[in-house]
């Protein structure tokens with residue numbers, strides 16, 4: 532972007548003060564409203580009601596599994612609960628270890644702690660923000676029960692490399708270490724010709740209101756190709772009741788509680804899935820256009836899509852130069868907010884030392900790369916329905932803020 536283009540974009544202004552992580556990350560229209568009304572009307576019959584593992588749920592699961600390319604999908608009430616369920620399927624014992632990134636949302640380490648095991652933090656690759664397989668390999672021990680990458684901010688983790696490490700270091704009792712993906716932010720991304728959600732033992736998605744699609748603000752899904760796992764997840768989701776599982780003949784399928792999404796959520800989810808290709812394409816187009824506009828802006832590390840990967844750009848992640856880590860990064864964000872009305876989010880600082888519960892229960896972990904990345908990272912707003920002019924304004928504002936801070 533040259534100086535004139537920047538001046539023009541700034542002069543035009545911005546149509547909306549976009550939240551850094553827009554509260555509605557998807558798009559809702561009349562079709563969603565109609566699906567809600569239709570489902571409510573059909574549920575008013577006392578023989579029908581809102582219950583519970585009903586055709587809408589099965590239909591949504593079939594459509595989601597088909598979109599991702601897996602055999603099975605178990606819909607749930609959110610990715611947080613889904614990560615808890617994933618940890619339950621490992622039958623963890625105190626002393627067991629699960630490897631997670633620290634540049635991460637707090638959900639996966641909390642899920643590990645919730646099952647009384649220990650999260651072991653591995654470093655990320657600062658270019659991709661995803662787990663660095665080399666550091667994962669250094670952190671594997673005979674107590675490692677799972678590797679849980681978070682597909683960070685829209686980009687898939689290197690699943691093949693992580694699965695290979697899992698195979699190379701089998702657990703003495705359980706065999707190859709499984710890889711479980713936290714895909715809460717990364718619906719729609721691709722990895723070596725597969726959609727995120729396909730590689731690994733299972734992947735957990737979120738349909739929270741900020742995510743790529745949303746089932747009325749909350750919801751999620753777990754995808755897998757492992758039938759036994761899908762059956763166990765269905766049991767956990769619905770009080771261990773085989774009647775609501777892939778294998779109704781099983782007498783007991785283990786412990787269970789209630790992690791269901793509702794019938795209305797599933798009905799709306801079916802409409803949202805139809806929008807998914809378009810929502811992802813819109814984010815990609817805006818993000819790649821923004822990267823082209825920011826090319827050459829001094830010192831910034833822009834989002835990176837390695838060969839064979841396509842990001843879904845849940846967030847647009849930038850790193851300031853190393854010399855700007857911390858205070859200067861914060862000053863840049865302040866200039867953007869106060870002088871240009873562009874609010875950014877730090878997504879995410881390292882959780883091993885910034886989330887008190889995690890720091891207290893998984894102490895003594897040394898992650899200099901994650902600490903540094905946490906002090907360099909910032910994410911300006913992106914949304915599938917952001918007008919091109921706003922995207923240009925945001926790029927111009929970043930350029931100007933960087934130049935102001937540099938001079």
Ligand SMILES: Cc1ncc(COP(=O)(O)O)c(C=O)c1O
Nearest residue numbers: 609610611636638715737738739
């Ligand atoms: C990476 C990641 N994992 C897990 C979650 C939890 O998802 P949910 O809100 O659906 O429980 C979120 C955020 O919402 C997230 O960003």
